[in-house]
Amino acid sequence: MRVPARRLPSWVWVSGLTAAALVAVTFLAVKADKGPQPTASASPKPSASATAKPSASPDESEPVAVPDGSGTGRRIVYSLDQRRVWLVDASDASRRSFKVWPGTVNPVPGSYTVGTRREGGTGSDGVEIENIVFFTVSSGTNIAFSNAVDGSSPPPPASGVPTGGIRMRAADGDAVWKFGTAGTKVAVVD
Structure with missing residues (x-):
């Protein structure tokens, strides 16, 4: 005589899969926290003046167009030549744009994603x-957006010191922090 097979209710399967997913995410989070952490650096290019500040150009009150070839959708756009960042929403509209002080090591133009984030630290x-x-590593140097806690512009770097911090004013740093969550696209253009 055959005994009919009993099926587990779907809620049991869903509960089991959810529990397994939580265990996996917790394990990965603990493992990532124990791994090597990038160090922040934020200094200008050697050619930058120690007293230089992002200055308002005559047309700074006018919106500056997002560079062509920077992709589509929600993203942070960083122009190496313009020393400027745009925060672009999902409809491709620029929500904020501002000047920055780049480090001595530039990222290669291309597409990246925000990875690690830190609330604070000490720059190089x-x-x-x-x-x-x-958002990337270039020539062995971590590249990151940041701002000085005291709002100052970065001092000139020591000769030959590679720095990858892209420093900005405090209000702009707050905006990038809120906008640039893990996984946010970053487009670097010339």
Whole structure:
């Protein structure tokens, strides 16, 4: 005589899969926290003046167009030549644009995603920084957006010191921190 097979209710399967997913995510989070962490750096290019600040050009009150070839959708756009960042929403509209002080090591133009983020730390120039948003490594140097806690512009770097911090004013750093969550696209253009 055959005994009919009993099927488990769907809620049992869903509960089991949810529990397994939570265990996997917790394991990965603990493992990532114990791994090597990038160090933040935020200094200008050697050619930058120590007193230089992002200055308002005559047309700074006018919106600056997002560079062509920077992709589509929600993203952070960083122009190496213009030393400018745009925060672009999903409809391809620029929500904010501002000048920045780049480090001595530039990222290669291309597409990246925001990875690690840190609320604060010390830049390679010894300045306390915050809103640190890492998105790539170039020539062995971590590249990240950040701002000085005291709002200052970065001092000139020591000769030959590679720095990858892209420093900005505090209000702009707050905006990048809120906008640039993990996985956010970053487009670097010339």
